[in-house]
Amino acid sequence: MTAYYALIKVGRLCKGERILIHAASGGVGLAAVQIAQWIGAEIFATAGNSEKREFLHSIGIQHVMDSRSLDFANEVMEYTEGKGVDVVLNSLGGEFISKSLEILAHLGRFLELGVRDIYNNTPLGLQPFEKCLSFTAINISSYIPQFNAIFREVVQHFNEGHFSALPYRVFSATEVTNAFEYMASAKHIGKIIVSLEEKESIKTLAAQYQPSSKTARKLSKIVDSGNGKNAAMTKDEQQNLINEGILPTEGIAVFNRILGSTSPQVIVSTRHLQSRIEHNINSLKAAVQNRLVKQVHPRDELEQKLIEIWQSFLGIEKVGIHDDFFDLGGDSLLAFQLISKIRESLQIDISANSLLNTPTIAGLIEQIQPTPQTLPSSLVEIQTGDNLKKPLFLVHPVSGNVYIYRDLALHLEPEQPVYGIQAQGLLGEAAPLSSIEEMAAHYLEAIRVRQPEGPYYLGGSSLGGMVVFEIAQQLQALGQKVALLAMIDSPVSSNQTTFNLKTDEEIIKYILNSGENVSMHLDELSQPQEHIHDLLKIFKQNKQAARDYKPRVYPGRIIFFRALEENVYINAKNAERAWSGFAQQGMEVIDVPGNHITMNYAPHVQVIAKRLKSCFE
DSSP, X not given: OHHHIIIIIISOOOTTOEEEETTTTBHHHHHHHHHHHHHTXXXXXXXXXXXHHHHHHHTTOSEEEETTSTTHHHHHHHHTTTOOEEEEEEOOOTHHHHHXXXXXXXXXXXEEOOOHHHHTTOOOOSGGGGXXXXXXXXXXXXXXXXXXXXXXXXXXXXXXXXXOOOXXXXXXXXXXXXXXXXXXXXXXXXXXXXXXXXXXXXXXXXXXXXXXXXXXXXXXXXXXXXXTGGGGOOHHHHHHHHHHTSOHHHHHHHHHHHHHOOSOOOOOOOSOHHHHHHHHHXXXXXXXHHHHTTOOOOOSHHHHHHHHHHHHHHTOSOOOTTOOTTTTTOOHHHHHHHHHHHHHHHOOOOOTTTTTTOOSHHHHHHHHSOOOOOSOTTEEEEEOOXXXXXXXXXXXXXXXXXXXXXXXXXXXOTTSOEEEEOOTTTTSSSOOOOSHHHHHHHHHHHHXXXXXXXXEEEEEETHHHHHHHHHHHHHHHTTOOEEEEEEEXXXXXXXXXXXXXXXXXXXXXHHHTTTTOOOSOGGGGOOOHHHHHHHHHHHHHHHHHHHHOXXXXXXXXXXXXEESSOOXXXXXXXXXXXXXXXXXXXXXEEEESSOTTGGGSTTTHHHHHHHHHHHHO
């Protein structure tokens, strides 16, 4: 996962490029070698001894150097005839960082796996960055956006035979000392694993364990102090602290030592793991039951049917009519599937974006049995806010739906009204609009039903930015003021955008999967054929409309949010440079972490929300 995330998602390593992998005989290093070989990159590697270097030669790496000498830099420049490498995957510290930066080619990417120099705040010279280099610290965790999608991609590569298991050596739980000694000798290739499968040896190890006298004295001191929470510790709690074998303050000290160490770490827990798992499961069940204490039960057959559909999609046994879909674990993909299932099973007409502002069964009932409609169908209320404040209108991207803006709305002030503008034809009720100008005129008419007079606050991601640009032009022609024109990584035309979506199936999976994973099977998405047909029609029509659009100079100012990373499937190339020529009063460019898609989701979207908040003050 670490190597794949670094090389594919961040480093964007391409076929024919050169990559230097430091400490390539380790676990992450060998994983990076496999990925680079699969891509077709030219590999330069370093390792700490002759045995490791010979191993790297044996798996097909031609250029192998010593990771304990700075001579690698001269050797790389000699091998490449002074051109250097495009990507460096680094796990070495000190001077190895500056030397590796020196051999990066123009637009090179430096991927830093180590943390010692970061935590030590080691100074770094900026001169190499005149070559437009990028430096990224790599830290893969389940909290990064699209972690599950990346994991599925890696598994898919294993299933297809692109990657294979790394070499490893296994030690039993009773051989932990030997494992540490072996690791300290720096002779290992690949991974070191401590196995917990031998239950008897684990019991023996646990029986031999005794807390240190130092810990016991501290425990006695804590219990006898008679102060605060510790004074009320029960015998069970005291025993639990002994079982843990370490005090919180000692834990922090150990953690700090680990972060400051350059050696790989092996951690063996002495906790009662099985009892801990059971405790956590029981706590989770209790939390779920607490949520359901105030559950409101279905009042009629329609509510009961909706509850059953929610239960099947969310995998939750009990669902109340006021439970929030997203709080229960729902996301935009599940929302699409859920709405499609409701429309198919109950034969009712309901918006694909229905869950945005009313993510409860009670809210859906109001939409299924609505009061007379006062707003056009194009407008989707994402956040109600204060009716006295001017709304923010966000136009759909190329997919046509506006779920992508939910996180942005959540990070704005709760008083700020937010409306999404969805594409015509999303429900198959009409043909998609055929041009950016036609979309702008149609959406402007809907906007002025909600807000007849300016100033107007407009924004859009990708294609949506192009549309709001045209809406702003039409508002200016009507003598109306535009207070905000925000574009989120929007291309000037689709000719400026890279589309790596080759089939209709990939397009559909891209739209429904938040733009990150097209490797899953279409039947996993649970979409009826007519809905798939509508989505495809909108995507292709919007793409053609973007290709045909010819923007004119806008007499106002643009705020442009630029993605710092590339998306595997769709990328806008240097779009901000092109738009700057159309903004008469200039353009503000703000860099946002993430790619063309993930920049719209938490945590990255906080950067966008922070800047927009200042526009409403």
